Amino acid sequence: MKLLKSMEELLYEIMTWLVFYPRTLWLSLRHPLRMMDYSNDELTQQVDDQYTDTVSPPLFLIISLIIAHGIEIGVRGQNELIRNKDGLDALITDDTNLIALRAVAYAIFPLIASLRFLRVTKTPLTRETMRLPFYSHCYLAAPYALILGLISLMPVEAPQWVQIGGAGTILVAVGFYVAIETLWFAQHADLSRLRAFGHALRAYVESLMLIAFLFYFF
Numbered sequence: 001m002k003l004l005k006s007m008e009e010l011l012y013e014i015m016t017w018l019v020f021y022p023r024t025l026w027l028s029l030r031h032p033l034r035m036m037d038y039s040n041d042e043l044t045q046q047v048d049d050q051y052t053d054t055v056s057p058p059l060f061l062i063i064s065l066i067i068a069h070g071i072e073i074g075v076r077g078q079n080e081l082i083r084n085k086d087g088l089d090a091l092i093t094d095d096t097n098l099i100a101l102r103a104v105a106y107a108i109f110p111l112i113a114s115l116r117f118l119r120v121t122k123t124p125l126t127r128e129t130m131r132l133p134f135y136s137h138c139y140l141a142a143p144y145a146l147i148l149g150l151i152s153l154m155p156v157e158a159p160q161w162v163q164i165g166g167a168g169t170i171l172v173a174v175g176f177y178v179a180i181e182t183l184w185f186a187q188h189a190d191l192s193r194l195r196a197f198g199h200a201l202r203a204y205v206e207s208l209m210l211i212a213f214l215f216y217f218f
Contacts, residue, residue, distance in 0.1 A: 021060070
């Protein structure tokens with residue numbers, strides 16, 4: 001009975017994602033700063049009362065990567081990292097490992113932004129002080145990860161205008177990400193727009209460097 005009850009709860013939770021994931025995605029794209037502030041407010045509530053009308057930020061990021069991965073399988077089939085058994089690629093033995101690796105990679109963006117925020121505001125680094133900005137930035141990183149994941153599926157032999165459109169979409173996504181980061185730093189770290197842009201851009205570049213270092217071994 002306990003097993004059946006657990007399965008009942010799991011099924012219900014998964015089915016709620018069909019409702020609350022699109023809602024969370026729409027709100028994160030339309031009101032990103034509001035959603036980031038919303039995340040902070042939710043973390044001050046009791047655990048059972050948190051994120052009752054949306055998907056929690058880390059889960060939102062993971063589901064976005066699962067969706068992108070599912071579309072990738074439908075379009076291209078199994079990823080080369082899973083098929084390749086040479087070197088460290090042998091560690092990626094199935095789709096679950098690949099999704100986990102991508103989740104870690106994209107979670108670097110919220111992580112670095114959180115560390116930069118704590119440093120700018122001179123806040124002591126603890127698990128709790130890092131949780132608030134990390135969760136907030138997951139709401140920003142998830143749509144970014146989904147967009148990049150979908151654009152990466154563009155075939156190499158696609159027409160030139162399609163490739164230009166894909167490159168333009170990536171630039172817009174990067175610009176949107178850095179712009180929202182800038183506004184967030186300006187609002188929460190009490191900085192001028194120029195200084196906030198510097199910190200947002202630095203956090204973004206440092207994240208890219210760390211991700212490049214991570215994937216250098218794969």
